[in-house]
Amino acid sequence: MSDLDGDDGVDRDAIEEQAIAWFMNLRAREPGADTSDLDAWLDQSADHRRAYERARYHFEASEILKSSARHGKKKPLHSRTFFLGLGIAAALALAIALGATFTSNQHLRTAINEEAAPARMRAPRHQIRAVALADGSDLTLDAASQIEVAMTRRERRIRLLEGKARIAVSADPRPFIVEAGSGELTANAASFDVDMAADGQIEVAVLSGEVELRRLLRPAVLERVAPKMQAGQSYGYLASDFTPIAVGQDDTDRRDWPNGWTEYHSAPLSEVIADANRYARQPIELDEPPLGNLLVSGRFHITDSDRFAERIASLFGLAAVHRQGAIHLRKR
Structure with missing residues (x-):
């Protein structure tokens, strides 16, 4: 079993080569030609579908297949022989370019657009x-x-x-x-x-x-x-x-974040305020840095900045003052 075999015994290296071959074969066909054979191959497994979609995206994104200053404008090509030869060249270019495109924005805009644009x-x-x-x-x-x-x-x-x-x-x-x-x-x-x-x-x-x-x-x-x-x-x-x-579970329970709630257990006040400031139109600031070391426990509606600041002020005997576009927490 090769390094590219899955633990299910599927030879994904072979599937990749088949996907590239199917893609190049389809491009060599006349517009409107029957594709039932390709559809049958795609329907055999999800691995086939994923392999084909990714091969199609990378080939179409390749500089070999689109306009560029180096290669010039792409022209209509219908020669079956040309596309079979291009498959080898494009596959090589694809493998070389892949390492630089794994996390690029272009790569992650996957070519799955069959019914509508993403x-x-x-x-x-x-x-x-x-x-x-x-x-x-x-x-x-x-x-x-x-x-x-x-x-x-x-x-x-x-x-x-x-x-x-x-x-x-x-x-x-x-x-x-x-x-x-x-x-x-x-x-x-x-x-x-x-x-x-x-x-x-x-x-x-x-x-x-x-x-x-x-x-x-x-x-x-x-x-x-x-x-x-x-x-x-x-x-x-x-x-x-x-x-x-x-990743082990920490002492902060964020499971209800879609509703704006977070539960803290002995969390530094500086970290709690950093969470709340994601949603604050007026940022919450600590006038005295040592206040950030106070430990906070409890369930807070951190998307409601005013009430959150008031509750923190009440818990620790602080004053919450609106000043210069921010909510300042300070000692009384």
Whole structure:
């Protein structure tokens, strides 16, 4: 078994080569030609569908196949011989370019657009946004978060561009795939959080069901790296380096963040205020830095900045003063 074989015994290296061959074969056909043979191959397994979609994207994104100063404008080409030869050259160019495009924005705009262009959704600063998808799945975007969504007849796919999302996946024959940095999650009838921090740290936490976590090895091949994640489990990895590790639960309970609530257990006040300031139109500031070392315990509605600041002030005997566009906490 090769390094690219999955633990299910599937030779994904061979599937990749087949996907490239199918793609080049299709491009060599006349417009409107029968594609039932390709459809039959795609319907054999989800691995076939994923391999073909990724091969198609990378070939179409390749500089060999589009206009560039180096290669000139792309011209209509219909020669079957030309495309068979191009398959070898494009495959080589694809493999060389892959390492630089794993985490690029261009790569993560996956070519799954069969029915409609991917829709971009964003939650504005200071606000949590709930979105209902056409397939019955529900999304919740944290403040200043952004995603792309594409639904096709073969799969449902989301790309997390920035921030955090709660995803409740409805049951459906199509796989539900989430791209986040260098990793990819597949789920069905599951609920989980995906959090992409500004420093490139990504954390996946499963609330219900199970989630399969993978990394991209080559444009059309996926390898399972982490075991299937179960409810209550979390894994973390870097956006630029997919080496997932299990993440233990900390003392902060964020499971109800879509409703604006977080429960803290002996958390430094500075960290609690940093969380609240994600949603604050008027930032909360500590006039005396040592106040940040105070330990906070309790359940707080951190999206309501005024009430949050008042409650913190009451707990620690502080004064909450609105001044110069901010809420200042200071000793009385």
